[in-house]
Amino acid sequence: MITVLRLGHRPQRDKRITTHVCLTARALGADRVLLDREDARVESTVRDVTARFGGPFTIESGVAWRSILREHAGPSVHLTMYGEPLGEVVSDLRAEAGGSVPEDVLVVVGAEKVPGDVYELVTRNVGVGNQPHSEVAALGVFLYALLGVEVLEGGFEGGEVRVVPQPRGKRVVPVDEEGDA
């Protein structure tokens, strides 16, 4: 189970960025996303995508995030430009999991500022580079580095449609024709 925890979400200001965070989590192999602040609109958008393109993937907003962080049994990683190198942390996580992809990882993604105690509550603070960029890109690259290129090959079940890769143009087929990948 890979969980993404989004902190610092402000429903008015961050709707689009947080939606990008959620959809990136789903597309790059996470199983669920949790938002600190309640936001029915983002929940609805993410559930619509999952209904159309498949799951399993769940979203919950307005969670008790400090309890979740404190009680999480597996490794938790906070993505921050101040953290340790991505390559080192991914190697460590895999080594701790006996050489394979670790189970039950909690990935914490903040908005512009996160409460200072987050740095202490997590297992690792990870820099996807040590430059200011985007929590959306940081999440995508972290999951890709952790899970490998296979994570892009699908594995979704149910939903209504699948996209079939094409050199040019767009091809979308009903799930009945393509089968559950």
Add this chain to the structure above:
Amino acid sequence: MITVLRLGHRPQRDKRITTHVCLTARALGADRVLLDREDARVESTVRDVTARFGGPFTIESGVAWRSILREHAGPSVHLTMYGEPLGEVVSDLRAEAGGSVPEDVLVVVGAEKVPGDVYELVTRNVGVGNQPHSEVAALGVFLYALLGVEVLEGGFEGGEVRVVPQPRGKRVVPVDEEGDA
């Protein structure tokens, strides 16, 4: 030279997402970003980051993007959920470049809709997965996959400060102390 071309930018609506695209381009090894629509605010934000954290990195907005695409000598790749698998395209690009990182790549990143002829004007249409997610994450993962984890190790010159990776907390030092990485 790796160039990121952002299409479909709407200055009012897309300021934050396009800023994330630009900063992701800079942090993940691109040399410059071009925006189809003129936007002095995004230009200013990106130049401020480059002045503080180093370069070289340039931004230009309001460019004649179809001419740029048509006249580009090296490979051009359009990131789209409908495109060919990332792993295959990256392998091909490296093979065409004699086994190393290709020079002079133009990476096209659209907003929600791109003009249909973009699919024809580029060398390759690439799916960073075939799921709807985020052009910011797609750009980050594409550049990471193309350039390798070393891209996160810095290599910026000038600017005022460098971030020094830390297990906990934040450490930022002046460039004089740290030297140009």
